[in-house]
Amino acid sequence: MTIQEEAGTISRRGLLRAGGALVVMSAAVPVALRTSVAEAAATGMPFPTPVLTDLSTWLTVHTSGNVTWRTGHVELGQGNRTALAQMVAEELDVAFEKVTLVMGNTNVTPDQGVTAASSTIARAGVQARLIAAEARATLLSMASKRLRAPVTELSVKNGVVHHGRRKVSYGQLVHGKALTAVTPIVINGQGTTVGATPKPFSEYTLVGRSIPRVDVVDKVSQKAAFVHDITVPHMLHARVIHPRGIGSTVVSVGQLPAGSNAQVVQLGNLVAVVAKQEWDAVKAAANLPVTWSDWNGLPSTEDWPAAMRATPAKVVTHASQGDFDSAFASAASTLTATYQTPFENHGMIGPSCAVADVRPDGSVTVWSATQYPQGLRNGIAQMLNVSTEQVEVLWVDGAGSYGRLCSNYDDAASEAVFLSRELGKPVRVQWSRADEHIWEPHGPGTLHDMAAGFDESGNVTAWKHDAFMAPNNDSTMLGPILVGVQGSSTRTPVGSWTGPDLYQFPNLLELAHQMPEFGAATSPYPFGLRTTFLRSPGQHQITFAQEAFADEIAAATGQDPLQFRLQHLTDARAIAVLTAAAQAGKWEARPSPKRDASTSNGTVTGQGISFVLRDGTYAAAVVKLEVTPATGKVLLTEVTVAQDQGQIINPRAIEHQISSCVLQTASRVLHEEVKFDTANVTTVDWVSYPLLRMDETPTINTILVPNPQIAPSGVGEPAVNVMPSAISSAIFDATGVRLRTMPFTQEVVKAAMG
Amino acid sequence: MAIELFVNGKKEEITSSPDTPLIYVLRGELGLRGPKFGCGLEQCGSCSVLANNSARRSCVKPVSDFEGQDITTVEGLPALWAKAKKVRHVDLHPIQQAWIEEQVPQCGYCQNGMMITAANLLASNPNPSVSEIMTAFSTSGPSPHLCRCGTYDAIIKAVQRAAQLMA
Numbered sequence: 001m002t003i004q005e006e007a008g009t010i011s012r013r014g015l016l017r018a019g020g021a022l023v024v025m026s027a028a029v030p031v032a033l034r035t036s037v038a039e040a041a042a043t044g045m046p047f048p049t050p051v052l053t054d055l056s057t058w059l060t061v062h063t064s065g066n067v068t069w070r071t072g073h074v075e076l077g078q079g080n081r082t083a084l085a086q087m088v089a090e091e092l093d094v095a096f097e098k099v100t101l102v103m104g105n106t107n108v109t110p111d112q113g114v115t116a117a118s119s120t121i122a123r124a125g126v127q128a129r130l131i132a133a134e135a136r137a138t139l140l141s142m143a144s145k146r147l148r149a150p151v152t153e154l155s156v157k158n159g160v161v162h163h164g165r166r167k168v169s170y171g172q173l174v175h176g177k178a179l180t181a182v183t184p185i186v187i188n189g190q191g192t193t194v195g196a197t198p199k200p201f202s203e204y205t206l207v208g209r210s211i212p213r214v215d216v217v218d219k220v221s222q223k224a225a226f227v228h229d230i231t232v233p234h235m236l237h238a239r240v241i242h243p244r245g246i247g248s249t250v251v252s253v254g255q256l257p258a259g260s261n262a263q264v265v266q267l268g269n270l271v272a273v274v275a276k277q278e279w280d281a282v283k284a285a286a287n288l289p290v291t292w293s294d295w296n297g298l299p300s301t302e303d304w305p306a307a308m309r310a311t312p313a314k315v316v317t318h319a320s321q322g323d324f325d326s327a328f329a330s331a332a333s334t335l336t337a338t339y340q341t342p343f344e345n346h347g348m349i350g351p352s353c354a355v356a357d358v359r360p361d362g363s364v365t366v367w368s369a370t371q372y373p374q375g376l377r378n379g380i381a382q383m384l385n386v387s388t389e390q391v392e393v394l395w396v397d398g399a400g401s402y403g404r405l406c407s408n409y410d411d412a413a414s415e416a417v418f419l420s421r422e423l424g425k426p427v428r429v430q431w432s433r434a435d436e437h438i439w440e441p442h443g444p445g446t447l448h449d450m451a452a453g454f455d456e457s458g459n460v461t462a463w464k465h466d467a468f469m470a471p472n473n474d475s476t477m478l479g480p481i482l483v484g485v486q487g488s489s490t491r492t493p494v495g496s497w498t499g500p501d502l503y504q505f506p507n508l509l510e511l512a513h514q515m516p517e518f519g520a521a522t523s524p525y526p527f528g529l530r531t532t533f534l535r536s537p538g539q540h541q542i543t544f545a546q547e548a549f550a551d552e553i554a555a556a557t558g559q560d561p562l563q564f565r566l567q568h569l570t571d572a573r574a575i576a577v578l579t580a581a582a583q584a585g586k587w588e589a590r591p592s593p594k595r596d597a598s599t600s601n602g603t604v605t606g607q608g609i610s611f612v613l614r615d616g617t618y619a620a621a622v623v624k625l626e627v628t629p630a631t632g633k634v635l636l637t638e639v640t641v642a643q644d645q646g647q648i649i650n651p652r653a654i655e656h657q658i659s660s661c662v663l664q665t666a667s668r669v670l671h672e673e674v675k676f677d678t679a680n681v682t683t684v685d686w687v688s689y690p691l692l693r694m695d696e697t698p699t700i701n702t703i704l705v706p707n708p709q710i711a712p713s714g715v716g717e718p719a720v721n722v723m724p725s726a727i728s729s730a731i732f733d734a735t736g737v738r739l740r741t742m743p744f745t746q747e748v749v750k751a752a753m754g
Numbered sequence: 755m756a757i758e759l760f761v762n763g764k765k766e767e768i769t770s771s772p773d774t775p776l777i778y779v780l781r782g783e784l785g786l787r788g789p790k791f792g793c794g795l796e797q798c799g800s801c802s803v804l805a806n807n808s809a810r811r812s813c814v815k816p817v818s819d820f821e822g823q824d825i826t827t828v829e830g831l832p833a834l835w836a837k838a839k840k841v842r843h844v845d846l847h848p849i850q851q852a853w854i855e856e857q858v859p860q861c862g863y864c865q866n867g868m869m870i871t872a873a874n875l876l877a878s879n880p881n882p883s884v885s886e887i888m889t890a891f892s893t894s895g896p897s898p899h900l901c902r903c904g905t906y907d908a909i910i911k912a913v914q915r916a917a918q919l920m921a
Binding site (some may be wrong): 077213216217221224225226277278279282348349398399402430432433656660662667685687691692693694699700 | 778
């Protein structure tokens, strides 16, 4: 987002103030990046709350024919800025280059909910498509009058309406006039409806093309501003000294060494140092003596599975059919196993950072990489006890957050607003690497007790999955809690099951133990070991246990894992992706483990297959890998993913998302585990919490199964889910050893192989 | 006396205190965005710069260690290429061009360090194999270069493309 691009949104505000009607536009007026609530307040004009049913909420057609499109969703690195613009340009019949998106500016962008759960295209994109169709119909109606020709005789190309040899551009049509919707836009629980009918997919010329991402050039040339790059006049740099234990409170705060250029700020348990120069703040944070109370309310890493089982929890039945207990009791053979996934980090490469400016009149501006600007705006209004209209949140690109800034909208912003209010100056809070590793709300640890019964022919007659899940929806923000203005949260976070069941097992029981956070019961704060959404939350863990256990049954009954799946599936799209992945991934049809897996270079090799349905998208993977028994090292050699996401908006962006899922999840499966002692997290950096390295990159093949007649579904998460079990099963295929506890580190694999 | 650096071809008299790690000088005093703060521990590579044509981490070592050196950030790569090709100006270094053609960045935060290490590698090895590329980004520096978004395969392709563009 450049400063100039924001301009159109500001002129729109002026227009709304003047008339209120629909769209319109004159040339953009350059304004500073820092749009000012104070400025508006001074003129007695509150910021308009976007009216979702008003076309002008969404777009501005400029005299030049350029289109500014506003969305509440934000770019997280997945390419949605580009894909949304493609969908809008397609529906409006304007050139792709003519559409510029404004994302996540709470003054002007509509609240379309949080950018998470692979929802931008499936929800916000489909809304945009319908609203753009409505806008196009409105423009055509205007053109009909101008050209004195019926709408049915008009055609549009590149934003110019033609009737025979006569023509008028969108820019000419709206110049100096208000544009009104012909029929109202309705957005409710049933979805979005408009009067106009969007184009049939057979007429698409932009959707379905690999248009290069609009943000890549600026990111490569370093012209793009990340939130870490935001500076404002008179800004102070802050470092927060977080509690030693998760539930520790301040006992005493000492003095900075003589000669320090920093200042100490203490607001309850929020202890910070601020300075004009960032390095002075960094040094002061390292040198400030703070004594914290002892708090030891966590089980240690080794003890958490037992502690989880011993904790009372609400048990929710996710699915139940037939009679599992009697089917299991009467089965010819049975199998049971327990799977475990660790606590994990989102692992933003740039630690949390935000800038806040709280002015004396109570108005607030926050620059944040949050995944939900409107949510952060509401949260800040609440914690500072000001009206929502006094708060503006300006979203800025951040480091890939993968859910870290989705339910917890932004810890750093929540700390920065209190420091700025106290100091009367804009404050930039930058977390250290240790702050982020320790205090990010982690991905939850889970346990899965699996049980299956089958008949003499190997047909599954009973299936049970009993999951114990730490919460995946903690929404606390540290700032107000440490300051002490926000007491116990109204919502107790819980772990929940995500994902449908596709396999047709006659007697099935699926239970979720919704666990509270470890330590929450004894902490003075309304949280314990904070855990929240991490890329494909819940389903990542559930699918690992489901799919790996399916392979255990296939192995126990001597069946090929692919055939076993195909026999229990009826959904044609599921069968299609599995078949496509197997074919492209050169799946060897045979039971596991492999008879002779050894190679001439001292490794053993294996294959694994997995399938998932995530938020409407079908994905299947074939993983090929090698294991070095002497060291325990697992190296993925080739990963093939076939995916059906319905309509394809931008093929290359989807392929890159699949690669991203493959590599990030390989990292989680092979290396990642948050460890803790009874006081707090002990994995504090990239040495104690390592990530996958480039020399572990497999060949990645992606197959996009076309289904253009079906609405597009998400692509940011599905392929995450197929990796853990495919890796576990490929290791089993290679070694005959089944690993059920992630991560499969070198040490774990070596020990398991004896 | 002020510390003198040559940053992206320009002489700079540094006013930050000598113990300030280079990254805070480049970002805070000189206003550059390329070097990114990732860890402050030389564990991720986001802050990498070229110092006298060699890839270095900028987040730990004090600016005094770089006294008199030529520092190049990603912002300075185009000028470096223009100088090498004896032309007045180029918009982008071939490495940047390759990064765009391969659409490497996802969030893009770590890519500064990736491009710097690509420049370092290609200066000494103009036609690296996949294995040599992997080594350069995994085991040759103080730590592996880390990317959370999973762009390693795209980076490998982009380094190979850059090698072609620079040949």
